[in-house]
Ligand code: KG4
């Protein structure tokens with residue numbers, strides 16, 4: 554069979570990224586231009602600035618990636634692009650670039666859901682094996698998803714309120730940590746002790762999650778200590794928070810593997826970079842003979858390699874978009 558080269562474009566938040574992936578698993582070349590330092594000045598992503606910066610960089614990032622791959626647009630089989638979820642102004646920049654390339658070079662246009670991308674980040678370093686359970690943990694998602702085959706996603710549980718990354722970012726704000734908060738809470742957690750009493754989030758028989766309670770508990774605790782004129786020990790609060798969150802994520806994940814008799818676990822999304830979560834899952838999976846896949850750190854955060862990898866399987870399945878493709882900020886992967 555002829556090799557299939559997908560050029561993927563990702564611009565849903567604050568990374569402009571383009572990647573070329575061969576046959577859904579071989580990364581040929583990738584460029585990631587992150588706007589993180591700019592948004593850090595404002596304590597979080599400013600949507601207007603994000604879209605303007607995507608506009609300024611998108612053509613450079615496309616050119617740079619083709620150059621690194623030593624390829625021309627004529628060598629590309631299809632263009633895959635994130636259509637949602639994400640910031641509408643940011644998504645539109647990637648989508649317009651993808652549509653322009655598809656139109657000018659007569660290439661198929663393949664729409665990719667951002668979370669399908671995070672899941673397929675796991676196909677780059679090892680091939681995904683089925684059936685598998687995916688623990689999806691990002692800034693906007695916390696879900697347990699079963700995949701029996703490529704590009705088939707069945708959600709068995711999800712968050713009822715805040716996503717886990719969102720809870721991390723809010724706790725970081727309470728602790729006055731600079732943006733991006735999640736990785737900083739993770740770092741502090743590793744030098745602190747679990748001394749604060751915080752509730753375990755939604756410890757029930759379902760596969761759902763709820764992080765708003767623990768988030769409020771952290772806010773209230775911080776407030777009470779401030780009122781008493783006491784300082785919160787940031788490292789210890791980060792450690793206590795992280796332990797409770799990781800505990801419930803791991804507990805429900807391991808129970809789902811057991812109940813559905815699945816031996817393959819993959820972890821997807823920005824919070825897959827969390828050291829506490831990685832360590833606990835590695836230990837539990839080793840003890841229970843589960844094949845665990847967690848992407849290397851560079852594939853956990855937003856990148857186009859994952860979009861091009863997912864784009865290959867969407868292309869094979871026959872997913873196509875027309876030149877009327879629009880951004881879907883609230884796009885759902887599972888109905
Ligand atoms: O997947 P992602 O890059 O963006 C979305 O698709 O949402 O995830 C970003 C989220 C942010 O909430 C960020 O704070 C969190 O992932 N994150 C972490 C870590 N690295 C990134 N949270 C906890 N520990 C980390 N090491």
Ligand code: ZN
Pocket residue numbers: 667671691692822823854855
């Ligand atoms: Zn993401």
